Amino acid sequence: MKLRAVGTLYRHELRSSLRERTIVINGILIPIFMYPLLLWGMFTAITFVEGLNEGFTSRLAITGQLPAMHTAMRDSLHALDGVEVLTEIEGDLDAALARGELDAIVALAPLPESPVPGNFRVELIHDRTETRSTNARDRVEALVERYRAGWLAELGRDLGLDAADQQIFTVRTENISSARDVTQQLLGMMLSIFLIIMVAIGCFLPAIDTTAGERERSTWETLMTVGVDRGSIVMAKYLHVATLGILAGALNVIALMVSIGSVLRPLLVDSDLTLDVALSPLAALVMIAAAVILALTFAAAMMVVASFARSFKDGQAMVTPIFYLVFLPILLGGEATDASLSTNSALVPLLNVSMMIRDAIRGIYIWDAIAITAAVSLALVTLLLLLARRVLAFEEFLTGSFDGSFWRFARERLFARG
Amino acid sequence: MMTHLHTPAVAVHDLRKSFFDEERGEVTAVDGISFEALPGEVFGLLGANGAGKTTTLRMLSTVLTPSSGSATVMGHDVVKEGERVRRNLGFHSASTALYPRLTARETLEFFARINGYPEERLNARVDQLVDRFAIREYEHGRIEKLSSGMKQKVSIARTIAHDPPVLIFDEPTVGLDVMNAIEMVKVVNELKAEGKAILYSSHIMSEVEKLCDRIGILHRGRLLALGTLDELREATGEHYLEDIFVTYVTERAGTADAVPGIFGEPGTPPAS
Numbered sequence: 043m044k045l046r047a048v049g050t051l052y053r054h055e056l057r058s059s060l061r062e063r064t065i066v067i068n069g070i071l072i073p074i075f076m077y078p079l080l081l082w083g084m085f086t087a088i089t090f091v092e093g094l095n096e097g098f099t100s101r102l103a104i105t106g107q108l109p110a111m112h113t114a115m116r117d118s119l120h121a122l123d124g125v126e127v128l129t130e131i132e133g134d135l136d137a138a139l140a141r142g143e144l145d146a147i148v149a150l151a152p153l154p155e156s157p158v159p160g161n162f163r164v165e166l167i168h169d170r171t172e173t174r175s176t177n178a179r180d181r182v183e184a185l186v187e188r189y190r191a192g193w194l195a196e197l198g199r200d201l202g203l204d205a206a207d208q209q210i211f212t213v214r215t216e217n218i219s220s221a222r223d224v225t226q227q228l229l230g231m232m233l234s235i236f237l238i239i240m241v242a243i244g245c246f247l248p249a250i251d252t253t254a255g256e257r258e259r260s261t262w263e264t265l266m267t268v269g270v271d272r273g274s275i276v277m278a279k280y281l282h283v284a285t286l287g288i289l290a291g292a293l294n295v296i297a298l299m300v301s302i303g304s305v306l307r308p309l310l311v312d313s314d315l316t317l318d319v320a321l322s323p324l325a326a327l328v329m330i331a332a333a334v335i336l337a338l339t340f341a342a343a344m345m346v347v348a349s350f351a352r353s354f355k356d357g358q359a360m361v362t363p364i365f366y367l368v369f370l371p372i373l374l375g376g377e378a379t380d381a382s383l384s385t386n387s388a389l390v391p392l393l394n395v396s397m398m399i400r401d402a403i404r405g406i407y408i409w410d411a412i413a414i415t416a417a418v419s420l421a422l423v424t425l426l427l428l429l430a431r432r433v434l435a436f437e438e439f440l441t442g443s444f445d446g447s448f449w450r451f452a453r454e455r456l457f458a459r460g
Numbered sequence: 461m462m463t464h465l466h467t468p469a470v471a472v473h474d475l476r477k478s479f480f481d482e483e484r485g486e487v488t489a490v491d492g493i494s495f496e497a498l499p500g501e502v503f504g505l506l507g508a509n510g511a512g513k514t515t516t517l518r519m520l521s522t523v524l525t526p527s528s529g530s531a532t533v534m535g536h537d538v539v540k541e542g543e544r545v546r547r548n549l550g551f552h553s554a555s556t557a558l559y560p561r562l563t564a565r566e567t568l569e570f571f572a573r574i575n576g577y578p579e580e581r582l583n584a585r586v587d588q589l590v591d592r593f594a595i596r597e598y599e600h601g602r603i604e605k606l607s608s609g610m611k612q613k614v615s616i617a618r619t620i621a622h623d624p625p626v627l628i629f630d631e632p633t634v635g636l637d638v639m640n641a642i643e644m645v646k647v648v649n650e651l652k653a654e655g656k657a658i659l660y661s662s663h664i665m666s667e668v669e670k671l672c673d674r675i676g677i678l679h680r681g682r683l684l685a686l687g688t689l690d691e692l693r694e695a696t697g698e699h700y701l702e703d704i705f706v707t708y709v710t711e712r713a714g715t716a717d718a719v720p721g722i723f724g725e726p727g728t729p730p731a732s
Contacts, residue, residue: 050570050573051574054570057566062561259557260556261556261559263551263553263556264556264559266523267521267523267551267556268571268574268575269543269544269547269574269622270543270546270574
């Protein structure tokens, strides 16, 4: 293998890939703009739906009577903003509710047997499948809650009790985690998943483009007749795919940090959640190492499989299962969000990297497990590259035989007798 | 590169290539052929589709490995010295397309550089090619945007970008319009005049007649005849190459050794 040739081929591959619109969109633009757009879209949608709900007028039917001392509550119901009390509904109210002519039925019933004077019950009949109906229920429920609180406060005052005494038993909570802890937990959950997915996305199209795409464009043979050894060609292609995977991962991490700081934090000003986006240099280093490990693994696996494809479309169909396999360790890791990387979990490829990222963000570094993770990943990459080298040694592969089937190749060549 | 005019640039001896096919079993695509090509000579391989022309040329360009026999390009063995063979070779065929996302100039730079053309003379070489093939007007245009005629020019220019002593043109005029095909023939003649050894495969008789100094007739993997056009005329009694070809393929296939003065039996060295 010659470094100069690898360098020339690498630049050539990279230049070609960065001029392909789909690769730039998937490997650069999506990782950068995914989070800001997702967050913006999410909050816009929530605000829009809330605004829409608030704009609805809740149509109520009130049945029954309240004790005389509570006529104020009935008046409040009639005067409630966004509520219209319907009085001229004919026939069965439940049927009207089912038909959508009503949003809720408020059934009032005095409780004369109750030891509390003037006690009553409010029954709210609504349709949970209808947003308008749920909204009407919430509005009435909130009004009744407010009225009850006011009534209790008045009773308490009559008994000489202040607001705190009226509560009797109180619960006070205190969160000892800092804003940074909260952010780290959030980042740990998101990054360990998204970094893996983004690196895989970053490798996906370049791996197909540089193998199956090359065959489809009839440039395979052009490249195979240039004056360099085949090892240099494979290495340049491999490094170029891995570079684009690392680029997608790195851009995604930066975009997430910026999004949390610039987009999410301002949106949370009214909530009690405070975020502090800061990543230690060591954590950043571990994450970069993780992105490199992931990219090297995905690039090798995807290239080996895509090499058999006769066209770009074939390549996409063949590499997609690898893409789904990526989700398996993520799902496994997701079951144990609080668990740290151990010497046992470090033996499972991808799951180990996912947990390593999560730990690093939380400031946890279990070095012997990290060393095992690196060794396992390196072994996997070496195995895949050895397979790629073995595959390339067969000339039928270069001329696009085996009908684009890895299994046919395995049957005829890898497992053939003699 | 300086080459002695009588030293073969390409030497093929008893070259054979068999493939394994799951349905057909062992298939012999090239069955023990031998020939030589000299510097400044256009050597034509004439044959119908499936005759073994492309397989032969792919073995010479090291894309395929021979099952047996030997071949050298500028003295380098195609099996043991693949990289050196490729550096001395420009290979042009229907299956060697250009990179669509590169510009014409980038294409020439890439192929000159990757084939080891000296870096300090690379720009001058690319400029020379751009002028020679009249590419200047669209040198910064992407290949995917060029017309087929423009692509053809860039493709030939990239084949000779590293100034190799041996050139292989496998069915180079397939799919070209008349004007581009004529241009192609003109370029091959110019390259021959520059002293390049050229292997030219085609099934278009008129092209082979015009261009080739010597012609090898290939049929079902076997070289049925080899000689100059005049030698082939004399041996068959036919004037037109088309008739000569038909004579060999239909009447004398398998008995080419019976034709006096013509090398034809697989495994026999070429007539000098």
